[in-house]
Amino acid sequence: MHKLDRYDLKILRILAEEGRTTKSALAEAINLSVTPAWERVRKLEAAGLIKGYRAQIDWGALFKSQQVLVEITLARHTAQDMRRFEERLASAPEIAFCYATGGGVDYLAMVRARDIDHYQRFIDQLLLEDLGIERYFTYIVTKTIKTDEGSVPAELIADQ
Structure with a gap:
């Protein structure tokens, strides 16, 4: 992949925020014609910088579930233990x-679990599988404040 220029960075930022944008809207937003803009998108995809496109689903609105954050420490830090x-x-x-x-x-x-019991059964199964977990700490999510993975602070890419 060539060095990314301002057009490439704009494309990545736009697609991260709105993956369903049209070819013409993307081209207009970066001030290029449609064909060169789309060729850049294809190159970014081929280079692996764009991994894919998907919808963000609010599973919590569809199904009652519990989100749990878990800190995990392994007993051993060998490459094999960590990979497994x-x-x-x-x-x-x-x-x-x-x-x-x-x-x-x-x-x-x-x-993501149906409830705390489902979460604990999942953790118990991991412990039974002898994956080398030394200890874990559980934090129940009580409220989601922000989940946007698509936005990128302008300062992050300003110096590129």
Whole structure:
């Protein structure tokens, strides 16, 4: 991939905020004609910078559920232990997101469960699978303040 220019960065910012924008609206927003704008989108996709497009569903409006944040620390930090743990969480439909972190804990994950009992059964299953979990701390989400993953602060890309 070539070095990103201001057009590429604008495209990424626009698509992150509104993935369903039309080709013509995108071209107009970045001040290019449709064909060159869309060629840039295809290059960004081919380079892996655009991973995909999807709808943000408010599952909570459809189904009663409980969101739980979990801090997880592993007993051992070998590449094999971490890979096995990460692969297991990546394949679990209950996991909304999981981040490896530096600092006091190894991972921070969001679990979506029907209720607290469902969450605890999920955690118990992970413990039974001997994934090397040394300890975990549970935080019940009581209110969602913001979940927007699409917006990017202008300052973040201003110096690019």
